[in-house]
Amino acid sequence: MASVTVVAMSDLPATSTAFDLDTAVERVADGAYAVTVSDRWNALGGGPNGGYLLGLCLRALSAEAPHPDPIAVSAFFTGRVAPGSAELRARRLRGGPRLATGATELLQDGKPVVQATATFADLAAGGRTLELVEPPELPPPDDCLDLLGERSIPGLTIADRIEYRVPELPGWARGEPSGDPSADFWMRFADGRDADTLSLPMLVDAAAPVVLELGELGSITLQLGVHVRARPAPGWLACRARTRHVIDGYHEEDFELWDERGHLVAQSRQLALLPS
Amino acid sequence: MASVTVVAMSDLPATSTAFDLDTAVERVADGAYAVTVSDRWNALGGGPNGGYLLGLCLRALSAEAPHPDPIAVSAFFTGRVAPGSAELRARRLRGGPRLATGATELLQDGKPVVQATATFADLAAGGRTLELVEPPELPPPDDCLDLLGERSIPGLTIADRIEYRVPELPGWARGEPSGDPSADFWMRFADGRDADTLSLPMLVDAAAPVVLELGELGSITLQLGVHVRARPAPGWLACRARTRHVIDGYHEEDFELWDERGHLVAQSRQLALLPS
Numbered sequence: 001m002a003s004v005t006v007v008a009m010s011d012l013p014a015t016s017t018a019f020d021l022d023t024a025v026e027r028v029a030d031g032a033y034a035v036t037v038s039d040r041w042n043a044l045g046g047g048p049n050g051g052y053l054l055g056l057c058l059r060a061l062s063a064e065a066p067h068p069d070p071i072a073v074s075a076f077f078t079g080r081v082a083p084g085s086a087e088l089r090a091r092r093l094r095g096g097p098r099l100a101t102g103a104t105e106l107l108q109d110g111k112p113v114v115q116a117t118a119t120f121a122d123l124a125a126g127g128r129t130l131e132l133v134e135p136p137e138l139p140p141p142d143d144c145l146d147l148l149g150e151r152s153i154p155g156l157t158i159a160d161r162i163e164y165r166v167p168e169l170p171g172w173a174r175g176e177p178s179g180d181p182s183a184d185f186w187m188r189f190a191d192g193r194d195a196d197t198l199s200l201p202m203l204v205d206a207a208a209p210v211v212l213e214l215g216e217l218g219s220i221t222l223q224l225g226v227h228v229r230a231r232p233a234p235g236w237l238a239c240r241a242r243t244r245h246v247i248d249g250y251h252e253e254d255f256e257l258w259d260e261r262g263h264l265v266a267q268s269r270q271l272a273l274l275p276s
Numbered sequence: 277m278a279s280v281t282v283v284a285m286s287d288l289p290a291t292s293t294a295f296d297l298d299t300a301v302e303r304v305a306d307g308a309y310a311v312t313v314s315d316r317w318n319a320l321g322g323g324p325n326g327g328y329l330l331g332l333c334l335r336a337l338s339a340e341a342p343h344p345d346p347i348a349v350s351a352f353f354t355g356r357v358a359p360g361s362a363e364l365r366a367r368r369l370r371g372g373p374r375l376a377t378g379a380t381e382l383l384q385d386g387k388p389v390v391q392a393t394a395t396f397a398d399l400a401a402g403g404r405t406l407e408l409v410e411p412p413e414l415p416p417p418d419d420c421l422d423l424l425g426e427r428s429i430p431g432l433t434i435a436d437r438i439e440y441r442v443p444e445l446p447g448w449a450r451g452e453p454s455g456d457p458s459a460d461f462w463m464r465f466a467d468g469r470d471a472d473t474l475s476l477p478m479l480v481d482a483a484a485p486v487v488l489e490l491g492e493l494g495s496i497t498l499q500l501g502v503h504v505r506a507r508p509a510p511g512w513l514a515c516r517a518r519t520r521h522v523i524d525g526y527h528e529e530d531f532e533l534w535d536e537r538g539h540l541v542a543q544s545r546q547l548a549l550l551p552s
Binding site: 115214230274 | 404499545550
C-alpha cells in the first residue's frame, strides 16, 4: 500500500466544508483508520444517513487508490450505527494502470456496520459517448421552492447540510401523499461546497425517500449501488428519483444526478425495506 | 459459522443440472472452499461469464447463510479468470433473524478475481406490494424464434447452457446493428432446470450485451448489482435489457427478469467497459 495519503482532522484547513470535515479519516496502521461518525448527517429515523457513512468509507478507499474517481461503488448496511468513534479497515483487491478496486468495512464496537467496495478510475480519460435520456425537466433553481424553507425537522440534521429546491411542494410535505413514488428536484451542499466524484455517492442517498408518497414514514437502506459517470460541473444537481416495484415490503429506489450542463454524473439503485 | 452445508461434487446426484454441477463448492476449511471454474459457461471474449462466477460465489455464501434467498448481491470483477481450479473464501458480516450478509472472494493463483457480497432473507415472508411497471410485451415463447437456432458460435459455451427466444432476430444477429441498445426476449436453462433465487443473479448476466446493437463487439463487466425480488415460477423468464448512457467508454446495462406469471423476479444493473 504505497503512497497512502494520510488525511487527519488536524491536516484540514479551518475553512473545510462540513462534508470534508465529517468524512476525515485518520490512518492509525496499515489499512486501518480511526473515524468519528458525526451527528450532523442524521436522516429520518434518527441515525446517520447511509450515504454519509458510505462517504466515510470512500474517503479511506480513495486514500488507498491510485486513481481519482470511484466509478462503481456498492455498500451493504449490516448494523445500526451511532454518532461517535468507529474504525475503518481498507484493503486493495486490484491495482492497475486503468482500474483499481478496494474494499472496506466500517466497524463500531468491533461489529461490521457498513461494508463498501469501490472501483476507481480516471473519468477524464475519454471514450465513446452516447446519451439516450434527457435530464429532468425542471425550472431553474431560483424559480423553485426551498423544500424545507424555514421548517426544521427535529433530529433530521442532514437537512441542514443539503439544500433542496422543488418545482412544487411534494404531496408528502403537504400531508397528501400522491401515490406516485417519484420526484424531480434540485440539490446542492448548503455550505457552498461543489459536488465531486467522492461526494456523489453520498448525494444519491441524501434526499427524502420517494416512498413517502405512498404514505410510508421512511425507508431503511439495505444495499446501495452507485455508478459515478462523470465529474460534475460546479453548481446545482438535478435529481430524478423513482420507486417502481414495492414487493413484499422491499423496494428499489433509482436515483440519477445530472449537473447544470445537463450531463448525467451519477446513477444509483438501492434496495430498501419499508419500516414496519 | 455453525450449520454449514457441505456441498461437494460427490454429494450431487448424477441427474444434477449443469448449473448445479458447475457451481459445486467443496468446503476445505472454515469459510474456505475449493471450486472448479468450468469451461461450459464461456462468454463473448472467451473467458467464463461473470454471472456464472457470481453463481459460484453465491453457492458458497448460501452455504453459510441462515436464510434462503439472496435479495441483494454485488460483484466486482477484478481480474482475469481461466477455467480450472480456484479458491473461495467466505465470511459472515451479519446474521440476524430477518437478514444475513456474507462476503466472499474468488481467488485464482492467489489473486482476487471476483469479490461478491450478498444479503440473504426469506422472500416468502410477505409484506406490502405495489407494481408500477408492466412485464415485457412478448409473444409466447413457442411463437418466438430460437435466437441461435442451429448456429453455434465457437467458444461461446454459455449459449449451449441457455436457450433464448426472440420475437424477431436482433439487428446485431443479422449483421445490421439497430443503433438502439435495448432488447426484450425469453430465456431459460437449456437442460430444463427451473430458475430459482440462487440462479437469477447468474441469469441477469447471461444474455448478449445490448451494446452489440451499437456495433460494439462485446462488453466487459466491471461491477454487477442484482436485487432478487421474488421466487420465480417454473418456466420461461421474460427479459428486458437496456443501456441508456454510454459515457467515455463506460456503460450501464439494466436487466429485468419476469416470470411466466408476470411477476418481476430480479433486476440488475452492471457497469461495463466497451472493448477497445
